[in-house]
Amino acid sequence: MTITFPTTKPTKDAIRNAIGQLVTFVIRGDPTACDVCGASGGLYYDEVNEVSLDPYCTTCSGLYWLTTDTNSGVIAHVRWRTQDQPDMGVGGETFEGDCFVTIDINAISASNIVKIKEVRVDSRKLQVYRAIHRGVPTRDRIRFVCREWGKE
Numbered sequence: 356m357t358i359t360f361p362t363t364k365p366t367k368d369a370i371r372n373a374i375g376q377l378v379t380f381v382i383r384g385d386p387t388a389c390d391v392c393g394a395s396g397g398l399y400y401d402e403v404n405e406v407s408l409d410p411y412c413t414t415c416s417g418l419y420w421l422t423t424d425t426n427s428g429v430i431a432h433v434r435w436r437t438q439d440q441p442d443m444g445v446g447g448e449t450f451e452g453d454c455f456v457t458i459d460i461n462a463i464s465a466s467n468i469v470k471i472k473e474v475r476v477d478s479r480k481l482q483v484y485r486a487i488h489r490g491v492p493t494r495d496r497i498r499f500v501c502r503e504w505g506k507e
């Protein structure tokens with residue numbers, strides 16, 4: 356008799372789809388140059404500070420680089436902590452995030468994970484502190500350790 360490790364990812368995905376909820380990942384878009392300040396070869400571009408030399412530009416308000424965020428709805432397992440739990444580590448006491456958001460490892464591409472600006476869960480805005488790949492024997496999900504904006 357051959358004993359094989361069960362294929363658990365479809366099971367975990369099915370459970371997550373049943374008990375999960377739709378959360379919104381806000382992905383920061385690629386920057387594009389302001390077409391007013393960037394006209395004729397970047398005339399109003401400050402290359403040292405990477406901003407526009409025209410702070411009154413009506414298109415970019417002096418930012419020069421403009422980004423368009425993308426909202427991506429993903430089914431996630433969400434777990435709120437009832438209170439902050441201190442974690443006694445080498446650097447002293449640190450606090451873990453107050454929300455765990457777990458999604459399918461294929462739901463968001465690796466290149467977009469580093470561009471996550473915020474996660475919207477239960478009408479609250481969260482900031483991602485860590486992205487932890489989980490699953491045995493193969494990584495099948497990602498857990499984001501999040502904290503509400505302004506509460507870090």
Ligand SMILES: [Zn+2]
Pocket residue numbers: 389390391392393407412413414415416417418419
């Ligand atoms: Zn501009």
